[in-house]
Amino acid sequence: xxxxxxxxxxxxxxxxxxxxxxxxxxxxxxxxxxxxxxxxxxxxxxxxxxxxxxxxxxxxxxxxx
Numbered sequence: 001x002x003x004x005x006x007x008x009x010x011x012x013x014x015x016x017x018x019x020x021x022x023x024x025x026x027x028x029x030x031x032x033x034x035x036x037x038x039x040x041x042x043x044x045x046x047x048x049x050x051x052x053x054x055x056x057x058x059x060x061x062x063x064x065x
Contacts, residue, residue, distance in 0.1 A: 003033070006040035017062065020044040021051045 006018045018041045022028060025046035029037070038044065043058065045051035 003037045003040045006037075010040070018042045019058075021048060021055070022046055023048055 002018075002020060009016050009018075020037060020041045020043070022045065025034065025044070045055060
């Protein structure tokens, strides 16, 4: 659903930035789905632990931009 939403927002040229936080990127998605979502998303965190470690800094940088 996230991939479809991102692609639709892009198609409509809506101003947005997508941030995906995966519970288990490698084990939770098929290779085809990983390729699709990687192509559609602006930023991804491959695990909740990675988001916890790096998410605040990323969002802070985005807010400053």
